[in-house]
Amino acid sequence: MYVPKKIFFTKGVGKHKEYLASFETALRDAKIEKYNLVSVSSIYPVGCRRITVEKGLQELKPGQIVHAVMARIATNEPNRLISSSIGVAIPTDKSMYGYLSEHHPYGETEKVSGDYAEDLAASMLATTLGIDFNSDEAWNEKEQVFKMSGQIVNTFNITQSAKGDKNGLWTTVVSAAILLP
DSSP: OOOOOEEEEEEEEEEESSHHHHHHHHHHHHTOTTSEEEEOOOEEOTTOEEOOHHHHHHTOOTTOEEEEEEEEEEEOSTTOEEEEEEEEEEESSTTSOEEEEEEOOBSOOHHHHHHHHHHHHHHHHHHHHTOOOOTTSOHHHHHHHHHHHTSEEEEEEEEEEEEOOTTOOEEEEEEEEEEEO
16 A cells, blocks of 8 residues: 655746746746656645655656646736645644645735645644634644644645746646655
C-alpha cells in the first residue's frame, strides 16, 4: 500500500507567448518541471511529515512520476489578477488524516486567495471531526473556533499570485503540494 510519508509545498509563476510554455515556466519557477506530475485529490496523509523544497527535490529523479495536489490558473489578459493557492489543515490527532484544498481564482489578491484556501481545508477537516461552526462566518472567526476546539493543530497556505503580462503574454501561476514515499 502506497501512503506518502513526506510532503513539500512549492509555487511559481511563468510568462510566455504560448500557453503551455507559460505553464512550463511556472513549473520551472516552482522547481518541479522535471517530473511527471499526477494530480491527486486533497487528503493530507496520516503521519506525513512536511519537509523543505530542497530536501524533497533531493529525493526525486527527472522523469519520475510524482503525485501532487496542484492549483493552477492562467491568463493572457493584460493586468488581470490571478492566484493559485493550496490550503492545509492538520488535525491534532496524529492517527487522523488532514485536508488540502486547491483554489485558483481570478481577481483575488494573494492574501484573500490564501485565506480562502486555508478556510476551505480547515472547514473540510472540521466537518470530518464533528466541530460545530457557522460556515457563513469570516475565516478569522472560524479559525478561532477551530483552534479553540483543540482538534485542529495547524492551518496554513501556499499561494502564488500575479498580474497578467502587460503585453498580453500568457501568465500562469501554480501552487503545489508534492507527496513523496
